[in-house]
Amino acid sequence: MRRENEVAITGLGHTGLWVYDLEKMRDFYERVLGLTVTDSDDRLEIVFFSARPEEEHHEFVLQRGRTAAIGDRQQHQISWRVDTLEDLRAFHERFAAEGVPVQQEVTHGNAFGIYFFDPEGNRNEVYLRVERDVRQPFRKSIDFGLPAAEIYAEADRLLADGGDPYQPVR
Template sequence: MAITGLGHTGLWVYDLPTMRDFYERVMGLTVTDEDDDLGIVFFSARPDEEHHEFVLQKGRTSAIGEKQQHQISWRVASLDDIRAFHRLFKQENIDVQQEVTHGNALGIYFFDPEGNRNEVYLRVEKDVRQPFRKSIDFGLEPEQIYAEADRLLADGGSAYQPVQ
């Protein structure tokens, strides 16, 4: 018996329409099912392969700002995807916590409308001891981003750069 991966995760929410819009329109997830009476929406990034990877349901009892989970991380396929999210988050005035290199990944930490921390990330084929987190600017050109990530990794210094 072994766990082969994460099946899905879910959040209790106050404002289901706002949260649905965020995860459907901004994050690009597909709604695969919903039940208005139960106040629940199921989402998938790969609806042809997986019915749902993410669920939202009305019923949150903790105050916005109180920690519910560490983060929800969404894997993307390319640096162009990361850069597109960088532009979209600016356009949508989404609260971005930090743009980073982890040495083995490039990512953007951000908050959804109810303050839940998310990350979009691109896996980089490097074996880097964690935690390693250094700020990087995804507004740069792709070759500059990769060069800066390599420089930050080679530089070492403090391997963990918290949010300023």
């Protein structure tokens, strides 16, 4: 509950990356991840993307001008939500077909995710929220190439056996 005169953040609006190769990065985020380009400016070498263009003009921005070496960490990760396990499994297949470097496929107990790297080494995640209240951090490897029923069964097993006992957030 907000107190009188209290200012509050209501959500993350968008984030962006400085890049070396704008064309390669645009192709990756547009074609491989499926984001929609909502605007661009060739003179300023900037591209705006949205996963929900009917709701948000942009959630992600790329602009030429990176100075850090490829592989140097610029951010922790960028996470992209999906709606279904089938969507997540489709990304598992797409990343394999495209040769996208995958760091790990995981269950967080409250989410399933695939950590991967874009062409300039920035870590991303596509994830599916799972309706569970699991204390974080919880991260155990899982294979999204398995049939759906086996993924859920393995996630349950890892939650029960894969470390500290399940403890809901209090």
